[in-house]
Amino acid sequence: MKGISREILISPNPKQQAFFESTARYTAYGGARGGGKSWAMRMKLVLLALGYDGIQILLLRRTLGELRENHLFPLLSLLDGVARYASTEKEFRFPNGSRIRLGYCDTENDVLQFQGQAYEVIGLEEATHFTEGQFSALTESNRYSGQMQVPFRPRMYFTCNPGGVGHDWVKRLFVDRCYRTGERAEDYLMIKSLVFDNTFLMERDPEYVRTLMALPEARRKAMLYGDWNAFEGAFFPEFDPEIHTCMDFEVPVDWIRFRGLDYGLDMTACLWFAVSREGTVYVYRELYEKDLILSEAGRRILSVSPEEGSIRYTAASPDLWNRRQDSGKSGFDLLHTAGVSRLVKANNARIPGWRVIREYLRRREDGTPKLVIFRSCKNLIRTLPLLRFDTNVIEDAADTPHEITHAPEALRYGLMSRMPKPVPKAVPFRSGLYTFDKPPAEEGYGQFIAY
Numbered sequence: 231m232k233g234i235s236r237e238i239l240i241s242p243n244p245k246q247q248a249f250f251e252s253t254a255r256y257t258a259y260g261g262a263r264g265g266g267k268s269w270a271m272r273m274k275l276v277l278l279a280l281g282y283d284g285i286q287i288l289l290l291r292r293t294l295g296e297l298r299e300n301h302l303f304p305l306l307s308l309l310d311g312v313a314r315y316a317s318t319e320k321e322f323r324f325p326n327g328s329r330i331r332l333g334y335c336d337t338e339n340d341v342l343q344f345q346g347q348a349y350e351v352i353g354l355e356e357a358t359h360f361t362e363g364q365f366s367a368l369t370e371s372n373r374y375s376g377q378m379q380v381p382f383r384p385r386m387y388f389t390c391n392p393g394g395v396g397h398d399w400v401k402r403l404f405v406d407r408c409y410r411t412g413e414r415a416e417d418y419l420m421i422k423s424l425v426f427d428n429t430f431l432m433e434r435d436p437e438y439v440r441t442l443m444a445l446p447e448a449r450r451k452a453m454l455y456g457d458w459n460a461f462e463g464a465f466f467p468e469f470d471p472e473i474h475t476c477m478d479f480e481v482p483v484d485w486i487r488f489r490g491l492d493y494g495l496d497m498t499a500c501l502w503f504a505v506s507r508e509g510t511v512y513v514y515r516e517l518y519e520k521d522l523i524l525s526e527a528g529r530r531i532l533s534v535s536p537e538e539g540s541i542r543y544t545a546a547s548p549d550l551w552n553r554r555q556d557s558g559k560s561g562f563d564l565l566h567t568a569g570v571s572r573l574v575k576a577n578n579a580r581i582p583g584w585r586v587i588r589e590y591l592r593r594r595e596d597g598t599p600k601l602v603i604f605r606s607c608k609n610l611i612r613t614l615p616l617l618r619f620d621t622n623v624i625e626d627a628a629d630t631p632h633e634i635t636h637a638p639e640a641l642r643y644g645l646m647s648r649m650p651k652p653v654p655k656a657v658p659f660r661s662g663l664y665t666f667d668k669p670p671a672e673e674g675y676g677q678f679i680a681y
């Protein structure tokens with residue numbers, strides 16, 4: 231390049247090389263500590279600035295302090311004699327008209343400063359430190375700047391570790407690859423790199439790996455092995471309000487209806503389900519109230535359920551069948567006395583139950599999911615995406631904060647009640663054959679004995 235007074239010699243490792251070569255719309259690199267992320271980001275942007283005359287590049291970190299330590303100082307030394315640093319604008323100006331501007335987004339609104347600007351390339355360092363709102367605002371500035379003479383497809387590069395305020399969106403787009411309307415899978419590429427891939431660090435600082443190994447288990451899994459499920463992160467990244475919720479509508483009278491109930495004095499969460507003729511399950515009503523004793527909970531349920539006669543059954547937490555020592559009565563007795571009939575013991579197997587929800591959230595071939603929630607069910611819609619992974623039991627959801635678990639549990643009870651049960655075997659009984667449970671009337675229904 232004209233005006234360059236010295237050569238920059240670099241030797242990327244194979245993962246960094248793949249990052250350099252990616253021209254995807256969105257490329258993420260890393261996923262664990264020490265994989266050479268910051269180095270790769272810096273070098274990639276410098277290579278672009280040198281390779282394309284007039285290219286406009288923005289490199290962001292969350293805070294100014296991180297930006298200075300992580301990139302400004304290394305770039306000042308790397309680009310000494312190559313590009314001029316303008317400190318007021320915090321940008322490196324290359325003789326070929328290219329520019330690398332450094333920025334940060336400390337607060338949610340800091341991102342507004344980039345509105346109306348245009349950068350062909352935006353680099354987000356430690357992308358999980360940015361909110362989804364910030365990321366989405368930045369995509370608006372990722373466009374042709376008008377200063378390049380050759381065609382160039384605008385793109386963004388990310389580096390990331392699990393954890394942080396942006397864990398969910400980064401995981402959804404690059405790890406789980408769950409896409410919403412308007413997002414295209416082929417636009418997203420993740421290049422996973424671990425500290426073991428960073429030959430430079432492994433040779434010069436093997437102690438660092440031992441430091442990572444000594445981390446507490448969940449953090450070690452995340453930071454050493456790049457396990458995005460080890461902590462934080464939405465339990466149901468599949469949940470997308472755009473396809474999993476709908477405006478309320480009058481449920482046709484002939485649709486099958488049932489309920490899921492998670493009772494606790496701290497919260498009664500009850501959901502009403504209806505099954506369309508095509509087999510889509512709608513959650514069409516919720517009751518979400520705290521401090522209700524069982525008889526009150528029963529009465530409240532009935533008071534909001536004018537179609538009570540057509541509710542086939544209510545799948546409720548099995549502990550309601552335990553008898554209390556003081557009164558000798560069970561929660562089931564109290565609810566039954568309050569008028570909630572046809573209570574059935576819910577299948578409380580947690581992990582299979584979560585899998586069933588996941589299955590219902592998945593899009594079918596026509597793009598629609600099997601589960602849709604009426605928008606009036608605000609608490610279910612609010613809490614389902616807040617569920618987090620348990621740090622100890624793989625595939626289970628964390629039960630803290632406890633408040634967010636009630637509606638998803640009621641959902642689990644309800645959907646589990648629809649799972650087909652193996653046809654019961656006939657067992658010999660005295661002189662004849664006695665079938666202890668009737669085969670379900672419709673497949674998947676009434677698998678529990680109805681009262």
Ligand SMILES: Nc1ncnc2c1ncn2[C@@H]1O[C@H](COP(=O)(O)OP(=O)(O)OP(=O)(O)O)[C@@H](O)[C@H]1O
Pocket residue numbers: 241242243246260262263264265266267268269270391428430431
């Ligand atoms: N290809 C390379 N050539 C020379 N040095 C490299 C190379 N890749 C990484 N390094 C060096 O390895 C060290 C760790 O790399 P870097 O800081 O990029 O890792 P990181 O993944 O960003 O780490 P962290 O997770 O702590 O942010 C740094 O000193 C960096 O300069």
Ligand SMILES: [Mg+2]
Pocket residue numbers: 267268269300
């Ligand atoms: Mg780094």
